[in-house]
Amino acid sequence: MKRKVKEWLEDGTVDLFLGYRMNCGHPLPHCFTKEEIDDVEHLLVSRTRYSLEKIATHLAKRDPELKIGLLARDCNQRAINVLTIWHQLDKDKIFALNVNCCPSPIKPQADCSYMSGEQTSSYKVQVGIDNLMDIEKADDFSDQEKNVRWMYEFQKCLKCYGCRNICPVCFCAECTLEHKDLIGPGRLPPQIPIFHLVRAAHMAGRCIDCGLCEDACPMDIPLRLLYRKVGEIVKNVFDYNTGESSEQSPLSLLGEKVSLSLKPM
Ligand code: SF4
Ligand code: SF4
Ligand code: SF4
Incomplete structure (x- = not known):
């Protein structure tokens, strides 16, 4: 995955890549760029979830020509699809690197294990x-x-x-x-x-x-x-x-x- 991100940044497939890295002990969203390509070694694939596509939407609004790569779990990918339909993202400028967050490949909607197991009071x-x-x-x-x-x-x-x-x-x-x-x-x-x-x-x-x-x-x-x-x-x-x-x-x-x-x- 890190190799792929580096490849995309180096060959210009994307101008930046949205993922996660540890910051002050927390896995937080991070924007990886060609200028700081060695940082890609810190790219994190964990259970961290954040709407990276929301950040992508803000960036695309500021610069519609920007080619944006991002880590995408199933839910991120569904959001990208919706944002494309609603013309908030241009599908030719979004490059998702799919992450399998569940045991099976892209799982059906509403079948996320993220919330399970927590007791309600x-x-x-x-x-x-x-x-x-x-x-x-x-x-x-x-x-x-x-x-x-x-x-x-x-x-x-x-x-x-x-x-x-x-x-x-x-x-x-x-x-x-x-x-x-x-x-x-x-x-x-x-x-x-x-x-x-x-x-x-x-x-x-x-x-x-x-x-x-x-x-x-x-x-x-x-x-x-x-x-x-x-x-x-x-x-x-x-x-x-x-x-x-x-x-x-x-x-x-x-x-x-x-x-x-x-x-x-
Ligand atoms: S308290 Fe909960 S439902 Fe109400 S605005 Fe805040 S996040 Fe939304
Ligand atoms: S569950 Fe639906 S309403 Fe809630 S943050 Fe996700 S997309 Fe938005
Ligand atoms: S969809 Fe509704 S709740 Fe969400 S930003 Fe738009 S107006 Fe606000």
């Missing part, structure tokens, strides 16, 4: 939403209980925006979550459930189930499950697997559905 099981719950189980609650449990989770929100800031597919120049007419400023928790439902709606056809938002959330709100539910609806209604391909836009599928539904009987 019992109060969440009793009154909130267990972060490890699957969609079917969360759907089994009555409507009233669902409402009470989700509102319990949402009211813990600190409005820190950590979930949005870490999210690889939150790239909007102006974020609705900061629009004062929709989400009133100066309130904690933010207006619920609107704050969370707005973001959930925006994740339709975008969320690639990386789980970083939930990792970032200081209040342990089960965001991944919420957006998985959104992804399930998108899959059921539009037969669209978010992030599976960089060719198929959810919008074109929506167009097909609309035109189909408008066909005369």
Whole structure:
């Protein structure tokens, strides 16, 4: 892998390579360049996860001609696909070096082992939403209980925006979550459930189930499950697997559905 990165930098395939290296005892994102090619020896492949593609999006915005290489786990690759569809990355200028983070080759969506094995505290099981719950189980609650449990989770929100800031597919120049007419400023928790439902709606056809938002959330709100539910609806209604391909836009599928539904009987 290090050899490949050096090769790409030296022959000009990429202008820079985004990966990880140890910094002050922590594995942190690092930008490897041809000028400091020996640093590539410090390239790290560990369980570290960060949205390198989000950094790539920022860099591409500043210089659209930049050729960017990056380490890509399955979730990174799905995000790259989505960002390509939404014209945030140019697929001719992005070079992913795929890392197999799980025992099998590129695993299907929503099959990440990263979150497994962590115990959820019992109060969440009793009154909130267990972060490890699957969609079917969360759907089994009555409507009233669902409402009470989700509102319990949402009211813990600190409005820190950590979930949005870490999210690889939150790239909007102006974020609705900061629009004062929709989400009133100066309130904690933010207006619920609107704050969370707005973001959930925006994740339709975008969320690639990386789980970083939930990792970032200081209040342990089960965001991944919420957006998985959104992804399930998108899959059921539009037969669209978010992030599976960089060719198929959810919008074109929506167009097909609309035109189909408008066909005369
Ligand atoms: S799981 Fe969270 S951070 Fe990852 S793409 Fe979905 S909303 Fe964004
Ligand atoms: S929360 Fe919605 S508006 Fe804000 S950056 Fe994400 S997708 Fe854009
Ligand atoms: S990271 Fe958690 S606490 Fe912060 S805004 Fe998002 S949901 Fe709220």
